[in-house]
Amino acid sequence: MPVLARTLEAAGLSTVLVTMMPNWAEMIGTPRTLAVEFPFAHTLGAPGDHEMQMRVIRQALEVLETAESPGTIAHSNEVWPQEGKEAVRVWQPTEPSPIISVMGPKIRQLLRERRRKSSMSKPKE
Amino acid sequence: MPVDSFKYLPRLIGAIYETTDVQKEIPIPWTPLERPISECTFGLVTSGGLYQRGVEPPFDLQRERLEPTWGDPTYRTIPKDITSVELGVSHLHINNEAVESDINVLLPVHRFDELSQEGRIAGSSDHHYSFMGYQGYPPDTTAWREIYAPAVAEKFKSEGVQCVLLTPS
Numbered sequence: 359m360p361v362l363a364r365t366l367e368a369a370g371l372s373t374v375l376v377t378m379m380p381n382w383a384e385m386i387g388t389p390r391t392l393a394v395e396f397p398f399a400h401t402l403g404a405p406g407d408h409e410m411q412m413r414v415i416r417q418a419l420e421v422l423e424t425a426e427s428p429g430t431i432a433h434s435n436e437v438w439p440q441e442g443k444e445a446v447r448v449w450q451p452t453e454p455s456p457i458i459s460v461m462g463p464k465i466r467q468l469l470r471e472r473r474r475k476s477s478m479s480k481p482k483e
Numbered sequence: 484m485p486v487d488s489f490k491y492l493p494r495l496i497g498a499i500y501e502t503t504d505v506q507k508e509i510p511i512p513w514t515p516l517e518r519p520i521s522e523c524t525f526g527l528v529t530s531g532g533l534y535q536r537g538v539e540p541p542f543d544l545q546r547e548r549l550e551p552t553w554g555d556p557t558y559r560t561i562p563k564d565i566t567s568v569e570l571g572v573s574h575l576h577i578n579n580e581a582v583e584s585d586i587n588v589l590l591p592v593h594r595f596d597e598l599s600q601e602g603r604i605a606g607s608s609d610h611h612y613s614f615m616g617y618q619g620y621p622p623d624t625t626a627w628r629e630i631y632a633p634a635v636a637e638k639f640k641s642e643g644v645q646c647v648l649l650t651p652s
Contacts, residue, residue, distance in 0.1 A: 359530050359616060359651035361624040362632050366528070366647050368512035369636035375649045381488040382500070387511040393486035399531070399577040401650040405585035408594070415594050418648060419603070423520055428511035433486045445491045448578065455575040456551035457620050458495070465498045 360386035374422040376401055376414065380431050390425040392418045394434045397449040404439060503621055516646070525607045526644040527561075528635065530616030531582055531589040531652035532574030534559040541573035542615040548575075554617035556626035558635055561611045563592050576617050577652050589650050608642040616651055 360383050363375045367389045377383050378401065380393035394401065394414060403410035414436060421432045438445050454462065489497045516523070532542050542555040561570075570586055572579040582589045595607040612635045618624050639647065 363649050364512050365628050365632035366636050367514050371647050372514045372516050373647045379488045380486050385505045387507045395486040397491040399581050399652045402588050405581045405588050411587050428513040451578050456548050460551045
């Protein structure tokens with residue numbers, strides 16, 4: 359998505375990106391960004407919560423108006439109304455995506471190796 | 484408090500993000516606002532995999548199922564007055580229920596009508612656009628950069644758009 363913002367901006371449009379992944383926006387470099395701590399698939403707020411959606415959009419418009427240089431990232435203070443576990447569950451598809459099915463075992467192995475390395479590198483008491 | 488990008492990600496998916504190489508391209512593009520946003524027409528773009536049923540096809544999920552490292556780079560046109568019956572969602576990486584029940588969580592067509600009515604913005608374009616965010620693993624955004632996003636930019640400009648709000652999913 360940051361790539362789309364960059365390409366539209368380069369074509370002469372003024373853009374603002376609202377995202378749950380500000381680290382991704384920072385790594386790729388987006389012109390103007392509002393970060394929200396929301397679950398994926400709920401970028402502007404909860405379905406049916408028009409006031410929350412409008413608050414987020416108004417914050418994004420302020421970023422658009424006030425950002426003075428490319429790479430501006432503002433952080434919203436909106437709080438997601440559900441508990442963490444529920445927020446993790448609510449956005450995920452009912453079955454894993456094809457790439458997760460393929461990559462899952464490899465990534466799990468990588469995580470196991472990381473954990474083993476980090477436990478071996480801990481100083482012994 | 485800064486937003487934690489990984490707060491609602493399972494460790495497995497967080498690890499995929501962490502192990503994906505991205506290159507920051509400098510300079511970051513910049514188009515300054517040339518007028519107050521109360522005089523600007525807005526376009527909306529999401530990567531939520533939205534499409535208009537009966538008018539355009541869904542994103543090509545069948546090919547993605549056969550080639551999991553590939554993602555459909557094309558886009559779909561979403562008229563601003565699309566109804567909930569017409570709205571289709573094709574995306575294998577998220578739960579589509581939220582946007583199916585309220586399009587505004589990703590493509591805020593009704594909120595922008597309200598902003599226009601109150602005079603905060605001049606208006607929004609008659610057509611908005613959706614991509615599907617999964618662009619393969621490792622991600623390949625060449626077609627977005629070279630073909631499809633420039634095409635969307637030209638369509639927006641032909642409708643008098645100056646500003647764009649983007650929402651990933």
